[in-house]
Amino acid sequence: xxxxxxxxxxxxxxxxxxxxxxxxxxxxxxxxxxxxxxxxxxxxxxxxxxxxxxxxxxxxxxxxxxxxxxxxxxxxxxxxxxxxxxxxxxxxxxxxxxxxxxxxxxxxxxxxxxxx
Amino acid sequence: xxxxxxxxxxxxxxxxxxxxxxxxxxxxxxxxxxxxxxxxxxxxxxxxxxxxxxxxxxxxxxxxxxxxxxxxxxxxxxxxxxxxxxxxxxxxxxxxxxxxxxxxxxxxxxxxxxx
Numbered sequence: 001x002x003x004x005x006x007x008x009x010x011x012x013x014x015x016x017x018x019x020x021x022x023x024x025x026x027x028x029x030x031x032x033x034x035x036x037x038x039x040x041x042x043x044x045x046x047x048x049x050x051x052x053x054x055x056x057x058x059x060x061x062x063x064x065x066x067x068x069x070x071x072x073x074x075x076x077x078x079x080x081x082x083x084x085x086x087x088x089x090x091x092x093x094x095x096x097x098x099x100x101x102x103x104x105x106x107x108x109x110x111x112x113x114x115x116x
Numbered sequence: 117x118x119x120x121x122x123x124x125x126x127x128x129x130x131x132x133x134x135x136x137x138x139x140x141x142x143x144x145x146x147x148x149x150x151x152x153x154x155x156x157x158x159x160x161x162x163x164x165x166x167x168x169x170x171x172x173x174x175x176x177x178x179x180x181x182x183x184x185x186x187x188x189x190x191x192x193x194x195x196x197x198x199x200x201x202x203x204x205x206x207x208x209x210x211x212x213x214x215x216x217x218x219x220x221x222x223x224x225x226x227x228x229x230x231x
Contacts, residue, residue, distance in 0.1 A: 006158075032218040043120075043207055043222035044159065089158055093218055101171060102211060102218040103149060106158040 004092050006107025013114050019077040021110045023090035026071065031095035032102065035064065035075045038087045038109075047088075048075070080114045087111050118143065120210050120223035121190075128229045135195040135202070137226045141210030148191045149220060150183060153205040165191060198230045 006023045013019045023033075034049035050057045050064040050073065057064045063076040077084055091104040121140040129135050141148050147166055151159040161175040165185035176183065180198075185191040195202055205227050209220040 034219070036222075043122075043224045046219060046221065049219070095218065101164055102147075102220065103161045103164050103172060103175075104151075104159070104209075104220060105161065106151075108158045 004090060004105050004107045006090050006110060008110060009108070010111040011113070013080045013112065015080065015082060015114055015116050017080050017114075019080045019084070019112055019114070020074055021088055021090070021112070022072065022074045023092075023107050024070075024072045025092050025105075027092070027105075028071070029094055030092040030105075032093045033064070033066065033073050034091050034093075034104070035062075036089045036091065036106075038089065044089060077112075080112075082114045082116050085112055085114050120208055120221055122206075122208050122223035122226050124226060125224060126227050126229070128231065129198045130231050131199055132197050135198050135228055137193040137195075137206050137208075137228070138190040139193070139208030139210075139223060140190045141208075142221055144212060145210035145221075146213050147211045148185050149209045149211070150191075150193050151207045151209065151222075153207060153225075155204070159207060162193070195228075198228075200230050203228055203230045 004025045035047045036044035037047045038044045048059050048062045050066050052068050061078045066073045088110045090107040093102045093104050123138050149164050150162040153159045163176050163183045164172040180196045182194045205225045207222050207225045209222045211220045
């Protein structure tokens with residue numbers, strides 16, 4: 001029940017195209033859904049995050065779409081650039097604070113390649 | 117405002133030796149999480165600590181692994197009698213005190229190679 005499933009495993013997109021990565025979760029108690037970007041040899045960097053009380057969040061070229069009833073969320077990268085080539089991880093956690101805590105359960109990752 | 121710091125960045129150990137990985141959280145952050153990333157895999161939670169307390173160690177192997185976050189100084193992840201299967205990237209993340217945010221900020225990682 002703690003799993004987060006991510007797809008596709010790898011994705012190739014042309015420069016200027018839209019990259020879409022999907023995640024599905026099982027635990028309905030998850031309350032926070034971040035996306036991380038990781039370049040080779042580096043630590044994951046927080047890209048954008050959403051809570052289940054909104055269906056969409058946009059920051060620049062990055063958008064999270066959230067479907068609470070389907071227990072799915074996705075990352076859309078508009079106008080994809082070669083510099084976006086990296087591994088992307090979705091994650092989920094319970095709400096931090098009080099007696100709960102915010103440990104992250106990660107998806108398996110998607111290797112995105114954007115061709116110039 | 118320095119981010120999460122980890123050292124060493126690379127660590128090579130022979131089988132049977134001990135590995136000590138250090139993590140200094142961001143300023144003002146009191147929560148530390150350790151994750152392990154095996155080659156070609158996602159990150160797996162290991163342990164969650166606050167100052168002088170282990171809150172959740174459900175992801176830690178039962179033997180050879182331990183973690184601490186003392187009142188003063190960095191958090192330490194300690195692996196005794198390392199084996200080849202311990203070779204991985206170990207990431208530390210920190211977050212603000214409870215109730216403020218779920219956001220976790222990751223360090224650059226320590227890449228452990230066991231020969």
